[in-house]
Structure formats: structure tokens, C-alpha cells
Amino acid sequence: MNAIRTARQRARDELTREIKAEARRQVVAEGPQRLSLRSIARELGMASSAIYRYFPSRDDLLTALIIDAYDSLGAAVEHVEHHVPRENIRARWQAMCAGVRSWARQHTQEYALVYGSPVPGYRAPEETIAPASRVAAVLGQLLADGWEANVLRPVRAPSLPPGLAGQAGRVADTIAPGVPAEVLAQALVAWTQLFGMVSFELFGHLVGSADPADEFFDHAVECMADLMGLPAA
Template sequence: MRAMSAGRTARERVRAELIREITGIARRQLATEGAAGLSLRAIAREMGMVSSAIYRYFPSRDDLLTALIIDGYNAVGEAVENADAAAPADDFAARWLAVCRAVREWALAHPHEYALLYGSPVPGYKAPDATVPPAARDTVVLARIVSEAHAAGAVDPPGPLPPPPPSIGEDLARVRAAVDLDAPDDLVVRGLTAWAALYGTVSFELFGQFNNTLEDDRAAYFDHTMTLLGRFVGLKS
């Protein structure tokens, strides 16, 4: 029994190592060919494998794309969770800024993976449900900051602001349920707006829209913008 278990464990280690090698090469392909150019056959050639062998690990290109997407979302989520955990628990503005910085820093360090997650959709690819929980990890952290600030009475929104339109009430309810956000509609809307602006700002920097516009100190601009967004949400230190 022990010999069988040891053999199975050894095979699992070999399989895990091959999967790491395949996904590592795939990430390099993202940089040179883009997501649409991802090729299992090219990966097999680089690894010295027959093309049929690689399909034992990833039956299709879409399966490999899904693995890369899940890995990417989990990496962003982990960075965001670690940043939030390291900030003072009762300083909601500081937590917000720390989390926003973590998103930007991860994106700048992994631009091609960020583009896979938040850039143009890959033609012909439809993300499966398995990508949804990893994709929500960062948003759950942002929602938790807002929820905890609201519960602590540490939300002081700028105002007066117009109320959300009644026609999006069901959408806001779905948002609350999806990320466990305990907040009234107006705060949910401000949080959604800030979330979209966070990723919009990161994408503008990463994809070159700030070229010839913001050149001197993009980090300072980002911090200032995220601080403004935190105040728009209503977060107080």
C-alpha cells in the first residue's frame, strides 16, 4: 500500500511540475503572441514533447487559457488580500489605498497576464464558471472594506449626491449578494464607481493611454486619484 501511495505521489509531483512548465511557457507566449496566438503545439515543441502528449494535461487551448486566467485572478486576489491584512484594520482609507496600490503593482509586474484578465476578450473563448470565484477575490476585499467602514460609522460621503435610479435596484442587490456587501444602495453605487475607476486608471497606464500626458510621476498621480476615490466612497481614516 505504501509503495502504491508513494508511486502515486511521485506521479502527481511529475504531473504538477509539467503543468507548471506548460503554464510558464504559455505566459511567455502571452508576451510574444498574445492570448489569441496561444498554441499548445508550439508549447509541446518547446518542451520536446509530441503534441498529443500535452493534451493529457490541457485537452484544448481554452482549457489552458482558463488555467492561466484562474492563476492570474488568484494572484491579484492574493496580492490584494495581503495588502489589506497588512494595513491598520480601523484605518479604512489606508486599507483602500493599500489595496489599490496592490492592484497597480501586480499589473505593472505582470502586464501580459493583466491584459489577459482585463484587456480585450479572446476571440472564440468563453470563460467558464470556474473563473468566477477567483475573479471576485479582489472585489470581495474592496467590498469588505466598505462594509466594515459602514458598520463602524466611518463613512461620510460627499454630498449631496443624486440618488441611484430605481431601475438599477435589482442590479445593486445582485452586487451585494455577489461580494457580501452590507451597504445601502447609494454606497454600493459609489463603491462600484470607484472599483471601475481603479481598473480604468490601471488600464490607462498599462495600455499607454497616459503616454505624453502623465510622464513625471504616475505613482503619485495614482495614489492621489485613489485617495480621491476613497473620499468619494466616503471612507474616513
């Protein structure tokens, strides 16, 4: 790789960025449904066919936006979580939950793009799993720190069935080294609860029940913290 890129390469990178920016603008404004390559080209003052030099299809453009969204969420959560004293494990969990929710509320369409129904039938997995695990890594690190400091007191976990123990162990190895599978199984429960709750709030499934969801959200975060055995203080 040369740091000095050719003029052509620089123009290409810039245009790629501009296309993505305009696409994101449209997705945010009107949803992924209404994203149109032609209107992007119109807005950028170029022929619609030229877009295909940069993204082979509409779905590929959407995939690029998805990756960016994962990255943006990961960065946001990392940011808020890093402003909490490292030794206060429970506060770190609370911070990351709040971070997820607040990012999701500020980026509804991008959240829907990532955690809503996969739009084009099937998702391109390879390029997305790395940025996707970024926010999961925050939880993993937090658990690893708590385990190392010997402050985790997880709710009695009945001995895990072998399959789940294996899965949880493998996740622990990559994301939370040292943490036993029992703790990680609980963390997976908390994890799915968190995103289920945020999705329900954003997608309107709480309107009849916990509509201003702030208090319910805090309540659930505490319940899950207890489930994982995060220390109270």
C-alpha cells in the same frame, strides 16, 4: 478523494503544472498572441500532440492561465491590504489600489489577459468568476468594516433608480453585507475608475497626458475615496 495519489496521477499533475509554467513564461515574454502549443511541447521535450492530453485546446490553456492570473492578483492585493491597520479604512483602500497597480505593472501580460479584450471571442465564464471576485471581495470587506464602524460619509447620492439599487444591493449581499446600495453604487464607480486608469496606463493611453502616472494615480485614488466617503484620518 485519496490523499495518496497514484504515480500516474502525480505525473499528470506535475506535467500539467509544467505546461502551464512554460505557457506563462511564453505569454509573459511575448504576449498571448505568440503562445504556441508546439513550442511548449518542444521546450518540454514532448510531442505536440501530447499536450492535448492535458489541455483540450489552446484556448483552454489560456483560460487556465487567466484563472491563475486572477488568483495571483487577488492574493497580492489581499497581502498588501492585510498589512494595514483594520480600522484605517481609507488606508486600506489606498493599499488595495496600490496593490492592483503594482501587480498590474509587474504582470503586464497577465493583466492584459484578464482585463484586456477577451481574446477568443467569448470567455468561459463559470470557472473564472470565482477567482475574479476575490479582489472585489477585499473592497467589499473594507466597506463593510467601515459601515459597521459608522465612519463612512458618502457623497450625497441622489436616490438610486430601482434597477441599480437592486443590482447594488445584490452585490452588497454577497460581498459587503450590511452596506447600503447607495454606497455600493459609488464603490462600483470607484472600481471601474481604478481599472480604467490602470488599463490606460498599461496600454499606453496616458502617454500624451499623465505619462508617469504615479501622481495622477494617487490623485484619483483620493478622489474616489472621497466619493465613497472613506474617512480622511
